[in-house]
Amino acid sequence: MSDFLTQLNSLLPPDRIYTDPVDCYAYAYDNSQKIYPPDVVAFPLTSDEVQAIVVLCNIHKVPLTPRGRGTGTAGGSVPDQGGIALSLERMLRITVVDPANRVIVAEPGVLNQTVQDTAKPYGFFWPPDPSSAAYSSIGGNLATSAGGPHAVKYGTTREHVLGVKAVTGKGEAVKTGCYTTKGVVGYDLTRLLIGSEGTLAVITEATLKLTPLPQAIGGLVAHFRDDASCAAAIVSIMSLSQTPSALEFLDAGSLNLIRGRFPEMLPADSGAMLMIEVDGSPREITESSAAILSACKNDGLLQAECVLDTINLWQMRKALSPLLRDIAPKKINEDVVVPITTLPEFLNGLSKLSSQYQVSNVNLGHAGNGNIHVNLLVNPDNLDEMNRAEKCLNEIFDLVIRLNGTLSGEHGIGREKRAYIDKEIDITTMTLMKDIKRVFDPNNILNPGKLFL
């Protein structure tokens, strides 16, 4: 390590290398709340510096964990094998702002919010909208193919990147994709890198495809007697020709949490709620809202209406995460996805597993994608409860797979779900993925042990 550090010091000035454990500690964790301090933190400013560092790590066989702003929840950026945390947070340049071609080119440290702020004056936005958008970086967004509530209409990160520059685990600089919205020359390495959680290459620049801002936004809320009737409404809404720009589901547990804080906000008998956003011209919003209100009508509908104050609507939704953290600071937060039509069966199954293992859970999320955040409200100091939660989680994942779903819609596997990935990916396909990893990173330098061991 001391040879390595000497050489690293020849690559970067002292203010861009941390070795003091106190400094390194801030780079030891992400939102998975697991803590593994790196031996050293480096802050490259250019692709060339990234490349030089990766080459050095290969020579000395030092693990390198790339890192954006550490907002991930699956432990993808936790340097759990020590070595170097490569923080891209100082690669902050937006090198191209080209609204006429609907393109922004940015370095990985640029915040998602900065991209939005840059695009907005020209009438555009970049659709990926993780809840961390205000303080997560686009490098991290790409590494996880981040998405959020608006994915139901606009898709996730992989649909909104035209190309990248990256340094492979081997230390080679590559350029993928193109600058235009169409392009089929060679293999789609862009999408291969997006969502690869920093295990194949370090992204040093991304060409982002912009989307026109909608003219206006409208909101609706609908309350239902129970999960089953709410899920039926979700299916009806998703078969309309108007796709909502967000379709968020809150179960009874979520609603009870909100009631505790805002007693007047919700009808007393609501057992499940949809928070819906539509966008477009004012006329489109009127039309879409009418169609959605009609699709909500079933035996279990208690009330459904348009809301004028959409900002307030989303604040209520955003208040939920802190409320959940208040009652269970170390909750287990999953982001499984099931086919929309199986939501009733899935929610029913969750309820049964919750009873069986006596682990309380709260479920909410991006219903239009079938993407449900399952929160197990556990106390990690209660070993018996943690043991039951682990068994419960295992059965939840089995249920998801049985319903033809997927273990993660937006968080990724990281280290947190590594033990479960075999439930979804068969051994042959997994071996192929490991072989691809080996092509990019023969010495297993880049984020070793993430996704798979």
Add this chain to the structure above:
Amino acid sequence: MSDFLTQLNSLLPPDRIYTDPVDCYAYAYDNSQKIYPPDVVAFPLTSDEVQAIVVLCNIHKVPLTPRGRGTGTAGGSVPDQGGIALSLERMLRITVVDPANRVIVAEPGVLNQTVQDTAKPYGFFWPPDPSSAAYSSIGGNLATSAGGPHAVKYGTTREHVLGVKAVTGKGEAVKTGCYTTKGVVGYDLTRLLIGSEGTLAVITEATLKLTPLPQAIGGLVAHFRDDASCAAAIVSIMSLSQTPSALEFLDAGSLNLIRGRFPEMLPADSGAMLMIEVDGSPREITESSAAILSACKNDGLLQAECVLDTINLWQMRKALSPLLRDIAPKKINEDVVVPITTLPEFLNGLSKLSSQYQVSNVNLGHAGNGNIHVNLLVNPDNLDEMNRAEKCLNEIFDLVIRLNGTLSGEHGIGREKRAYIDKEIDITTMTLMKDIKRVFDPNNILNPGKLFL
């Protein structure tokens, strides 16, 4: 080869193996019009049969060229190294029709049109729309990441596939992606296979994501004095918040061809034309049309108007390809893409190169993506002209790359553009692609020599 054939005969019944050169001839070419007969044609019906054949090819080192309906224009399905043409045209089952989850699962031989016909009664469509949609198969659509006029609003194939089953060149059955619209578990092998032109794996099943049919469709036409003013209008249109569902450009050469056949159809002074489609509710169409008509206004605009008969509009566009073939049956048809703002410079450059090399060209295409079909109207029997055309094409590709464009927006590289791929992809990135090829297909069995040698 005789051992190979004996073993192949033990895998498939006689009516699913062709060895007679007369029968094989129909599988010797695609729309690139190059002819290389295979030694044998096989028609598997199941993924297991595909796998058994690929394994056999590995044992005997026999090249295997997967093939849909042979509508590609880049020679991707031409068995130019002999061996076996693997025709997927009899794998015709649609195994899942699941409108509530917006999914159709289909085998590779299913025609694009069949998918549309299956989805339509439920109010959905599958957006990829190559001009061959009526008779091209989804396996081929995936192999090339096919797109067409509607890609400007809806994207290409890679945005509309959730997952695939495939047999790698090694002969291993893999399963990629998932059944839901979100999913970030493991590497995105789905997108890696889409557009890989049958060089990595044979796709044996695809999970297609459906999109709601628009309520209605509207059309507009706009005529301009020249390319420059038309290109300016394209930029204005693409900066609107309403994205057209198609934005097709026809240059003076295209218009003259149409005039020859339909003298009354076009204004005499039109030097460039846009054919525009908008979709949505009737109100949206009214709004979008007004915005687009306004965006067309510039010094060079001759006239712009809504057209009621959109079917007629598209028939005129579709008439162009046969007209071009009438005057130049062996024309060179490229599908380069340039950033939209560079269209004026690109079209001007094309004009100069056409004069310089005395090769007449006709340019048209998907302007909203900057995807221009450059047709060099050559006679292959004229060796001097072919020689000039080759030099001209080389300079056209250089111009495309200089403008930050890409060599192919929808046709792919196949064998036709293999000699030019190095202009776009640097040697390091190309080596990485070849290494990936080796992981999937270590014996170089699958479509050898396509994309790169």
